[in-house]
Amino acid sequence: MPKISVVMPSYNRDHYLADAVKSVIDQTLKDWDMIIVDDGSTDHSKELYNYYTKLDKRIKVIYLPKNMGIAYARNVGNKEAQGEFIAVMDSDDIMNPDRLEISLKKIKKYDAVYSGYRKVSPDLDDIGYVDPPELTKDALKYDQVVPHPTLMARKECFIEHPYRNELRVNDDLALVLDWYTAGYRFKKIENDLLMAYREHAGSVSISKLKEVQEVTEALKKEFKGIYEED
Amino acid sequence: MSNPFDPKLKKFSIITPIYGECYDTLDKFFGTLNESEYQEFEVIVVFDGENLKGEKELKKYMKKYPEMDIKSKVIEHGGAPKARNEGAKMATGDYLTFLDPDVYLYSDTLRFWADKFEEHPEKDVIWGLYDILTGEGKKSTIGGSIPVDKDGQVDYYALKATNYISGAFPVRKEAFLGWDESVKSLQDWAMWHRLLRPDFTGEKFLYICDYNPKYKVWVGRSFFVTEPIRHGGISNDSHTNWIDRLGYVKSLSDIPYPEICVTSQGAPMHALHVAKKLEADYLPLPQFKPHKYKMVYLLGFYTAGQSLQSHVSVFDDQIKMRAMEGKKVIHFIGTDVWQLRHSISWQMIQDIKNWLKMNKIVVLSEVDYIQKELSDLGIKSEVVPIPPQKLYEPMPLPKEFSVAVYDNPSQNMYNEKLMYNIAKAMPDIKFYFFGNNEKKFIDGNIEHLGWINLDDYMDKFSCNLRVTTHDGLPLTPIQFFTAGRHVVSNVPLKGAISTDEDRKNIIHAIRTAQTTPIDPKVAQYYRKELDFNKYVKSIRRILCQK
Numbered sequence: 128m129p130k131i132s133v134v135m136p137s138y139n140r141d142h143y144l145a146d147a148v149k150s151v152i153d154q155t156l157k158d159w160d161m162i163i164v165d166d167g168s169t170d171h172s173k174e175l176y177n178y179y180t181k182l183d184k185r186i187k188v189i190y191l192p193k194n195m196g197i198a199y200a201r202n203v204g205n206k207e208a209q210g211e212f213i214a215v216m217d218s219d220d221i222m223n224p225d226r227l228e229i230s231l232k233k234i235k236k237y238d239a240v241y242s243g244y245r246k247v248s249p250d251l252d253d254i255g256y257v258d259p260p261e262l263t264k265d266a267l268k269y270d271q272v273v274p275h276p277t278l279m280a281r282k283e284c285f286i287e288h289p290y291r292n293e294l295r296v297n298d299d300l301a302l303v304l305d306w307y308t309a310g311y312r313f314k315k316i317e318n319d320l321l322m323a324y325r326e327h328a329g330s331v332s333i334s335k336l337k338e339v340q341e342v343t344e345a346l347k348k349e350f351k352g353i354y355e356e357d
Numbered sequence: 358m359s360n361p362f363d364p365k366l367k368k369f370s371i372i373t374p375i376y377g378e379c380y381d382t383l384d385k386f387f388g389t390l391n392e393s394e395y396q397e398f399e400v401i402v403v404f405d406g407e408n409l410k411g412e413k414e415l416k417k418y419m420k421k422y423p424e425m426d427i428k429s430k431v432i433e434h435g436g437a438p439k440a441r442n443e444g445a446k447m448a449t450g451d452y453l454t455f456l457d458p459d460v461y462l463y464s465d466t467l468r469f470w471a472d473k474f475e476e477h478p479e480k481d482v483i484w485g486l487y488d489i490l491t492g493e494g495k496k497s498t499i500g501g502s503i504p505v506d507k508d509g510q511v512d513y514y515a516l517k518a519t520n521y522i523s524g525a526f527p528v529r530k531e532a533f534l535g536w537d538e539s540v541k542s543l544q545d546w547a548m549w550h551r552l553l554r555p556d557f558t559g560e561k562f563l564y565i566c567d568y569n570p571k572y573k574v575w576v577g578r579s580f581f582v583t584e585p586i587r588h589g590g591i592s593n594d595s596h597t598n599w600i601d602r603l604g605y606v607k608s609l610s611d612i613p614y615p616e617i618c619v620t621s622q623g624a625p626m627h628a629l630h631v632a633k634k635l636e637a638d639y640l641p642l643p644q645f646k647p648h649k650y651k652m653v654y655l656l657g658f659y660t661a662g663q664s665l666q667s668h669v670s671v672f673d674d675q676i677k678m679r680a681m682e683g684k685k686v687i688h689f690i691g692t693d694v695w696q697l698r699h700s701i702s703w704q705m706i707q708d709i710k711n712w713l714k715m716n717k718i719v720v721l722s723e724v725d726y727i728q729k730e731l732s733d734l735g736i737k738s739e740v741v742p743i744p745p746q747k748l749y750e751p752m753p754l755p756k757e758f759s760v761a762v763y764d765n766p767s768q769n770m771y772n773e774k775l776m777y778n779i780a781k782a783m784p785d786i787k788f789y790f791f792g793n794n795e796k797k798f799i800d801g802n803i804e805h806l807g808w809i810n811l812d813d814y815m816d817k818f819s820c821n822l823r824v825t826t827h828d829g830l831p832l833t834p835i836q837f838f839t840a841g842r843h844v845v846s847n848v849p850l851k852g853a854i855s856t857d858e859d860r861k862n863i864i865h866a867i868r869t870a871q872t873t874p875i876d877p878k879v880a881q882y883y884r885k886e887l888d889f890n891k892y893v894k895s896i897r898r899i900l901c902q903k
Contacts (some may be wrong), residue, residue: 142861145782171868283687
């Protein structure tokens, strides 16, 4: 059984997939498996899946019969995961070669770890970075805090408090709020930007801004305890 | 390699004609010979007419360099070609080199030539560049204006129109055919013609050329330095009787004076090739001596930086030379229109437009979308596509689908980085990058081939990917089409799988190419449209237009 399972949903990302998968294959830590959940892609992603599953036996693909949304796809992958830990991965992001190694070293007595990340252009030019704070209630009030692409956590966390299937955006924020409320222990990995996050026209954060706002408002209401205390 | 301990070292005969008081440079002349690393030579000085002072002067050097084998002869005045022929008769060496007394060899030159003759027994003539003194100890290199192809090879057809080879370059004695004593000017040109006739393949000529990675060009090394041309001397090519003098040398080789002269700055090899097809002269820029061409045909109108001036002067000089009756044609090729739009001001474009109109310059474009770009600038043009040097026959596709990308870092127009990222995004497909001479390595699914001859690789390529900032009628994709391959491009080429510059769309276009069968009609279309006979007919029609 592998130490870490990398779970990556993907929908019509044949133009970025290769960089993402390659960055997993190139990890310094070798004890992992990867579960790609194809969320009903209609592009040429399959050619790449075939290429990579042939190239590396640690990679496995689950095909969803139709597009079910990212939260659903993540949950399907997480259920299949064999690892003690699950590392979050998106199909347009890139792991630093030592992401898994460092995350594993730091997680020890915690339930979940995260780090800062680099922002890159579609062609991987550096355009900046994000250095998040430690997760505290105060910090959560103003910020999502946990850069989701950098998240790695014990498998049980994902099983006991899975992503909310009905959410097409902000599923990641809801997860953090749920976990925080459940009392999971988070740890920020200092002094490392373990992921490269691609900013492009297809990034959820740009194209679905309105939906994001609505869901955020709803979550704020739901988690009054965090957002409205004092 | 010549062995300094080999008693059978090959010998040079240095033949030096001296006329009148042209011996004031002998001190330097013999000085440089004395410093030559290769000492297996004789010097044969031929006085072209009685020259007591000269002979006295020569004796000084015979005394100063007693080790040097110096012979001399006085002949009745008959001109330099006769003097050189007389010297050649006396020669006991293996190689002849005709050095006028104001030509100074570099110290390693003779050894270099001897080595090259040994290495290339099939060659009779070795040549390259030389320097000319420009005063105050400065020198400039000349002889480099001959077009050289991607392998550093010269097409000797260029020698039909003008000379590129100094008469001082060495020739094997047994191959030497003498100087034509009837030629008063352009004597070296006439001498080399004897060795190039009748077909001008130049297979006995070896041009010394090296790839210079710094400037990314093929250039020769310099072999000697000469004094500046003396004013008033006949070799100072004045314009007087130029057409007759040139015509005389051409007539000796039965070369007609053609109706068309092709010239180019940006695409000399292409222009030379086109000239051959048109049975025209090719002359490099800048020009011009007086001429009687009925058409001067400028291939490429590159307006960036200094180039505009030299291009415009092609015709302005003609106008000054009162050779205005000739047709003036400019063919916009490649990225010319893009350059015109982007690298010079709007006002400058207006000036160029007026200049084209005033001088009745015929403007040609290569393809309909360039015609439209020109028309948007207010320039009317006729579409005449220029075929690539080689079209392919349809050939079987490789078993595994592969993509070939032209990679030219010097122009910054080929989206090198994007192409590389796309190749990385498609690891199940083999990508070949070619054209960049500095890159030869394999990186995963990407193989960098460097410069290649497409002939050697076409059977390995399934598809050409070309996403450029701007293009005219690009030749490489057409070669791919005719070989029965797909082309994925943002250039609106007929038959291409079209894309824009977006990563996702390019990748999808490549996937389409991977799964779409080849339509044989595309290859047929390009073979028909880009036929050289058709091209030659179009140009001749323009020549005959009133």
